[in-house]
Amino acid sequence: MKAISTEVRQVETDCGTIVFTFERKKIKNINLRIRQDGSVYVSAPPRVPVKAVESFVVSKSDYIRNAVLHFSQREVKKAELQYISGENITLLGRSMQIKVEEDCREFVDCDGTYVYIHVKRPDDYNRRKKLFDLWLDGQCMTVFDEIMHEVHKKFAPYNIAFPQLKIRRMTSRWGSCQPFKSVITLNKRLIEAPENCIEYVVFHEFCHFIHPNHSRQFYSLLQSMLPDWKECKRILEESIVL
Ligand SMILES: [Zn+2]
Known part of the structure; x- marks a missing residue:
């Protein structure tokens, strides 16, 4: 879609000024996006009046503020640990x-x-x-191993041999499964996540012992084993940036 024009605008809300990049586009509705760096981006169809765009942004001000805060906290989390008091x-x-x-x-x-x-x-x-x-x-080994045993029990009807657990720092995924080698690898950073999120990843990997790919059957098995897996996935992705 071709951009028609871009400008930086601002609106006043009850809790301060919101600055946003505004773009006219050949689209049907007003769109609002918060970028990873916390900047606000709004696009609107050519004929929507600026006043309407501004009141749209004002009506979303709570959402915008929360999202901006969320992204700035993620930025802080990415900083290297110094292992000092107060951190x-x-x-x-x-x-x-x-x-x-x-x-x-x-x-x-x-x-x-x-x-x-x-x-x-x-x-x-x-x-x-x-x-x-x-x-x-040591914490990863203890916690992950315990969860692996719990999940393994749930898969009892499938007669799966208890797999070897490997723990690695990975930058693009939470875990992986090598069904034929009987190995599950978990991302070390999962230790930051709530336990039900770690469980979700382990359930996902165990499902690969039955369906090695991400087929429809894979997801229906996951759904039957862990009905709230989507919620766990959402929380995991929101709380840890890989
Ligand atoms: Zn998978």
Whole structure:
């Protein structure tokens, strides 16, 4: 579709100004889009008056503000962890804070609110990172393995051998299944997600032991095993950016 014109406009709302890029297009309705960077984009058919476009944007102001906030939080989450006190991390969908403590014994533990990094030299970034990463690997192994066993039980009628679990950092998917090698690989970052989202991924991968592809039969099996899988998928995709 060919753009007719683009301009930056702004409207006043009860809670402040909304700036948006406005484009006239040969389309039927007014469209509103929030880009990943939080900018607002509106397109409208040629003959819709600017006033109507503005009141449309005002009517969507709550939605816009929430979406912009959501994207800006995602930006913050993408920043590299420094493993310092006060830093927020998310584990199993719960927000927790890192506390670094000088200690002659080095270990990491968690009380559900704080993750304590006990380290001999608190100013040693590499050591803090190493301790934390090792601990997180252990958490992944424990949590994922437990979920794998639960899901495996649900698949009992299909007589599937318990697969080998591999954990990797992946940038484009949550998990994968090699049905003929009996291996399920899960993305390490799933540990940030609520448990039902991790379950959803494991259910998905187990379904591949019966249907290796994403056929209609695959999805109807997934639907029967986990009726709310779409909701879990939505929450997962909203809470973690790969
Ligand atoms: Zn799949």
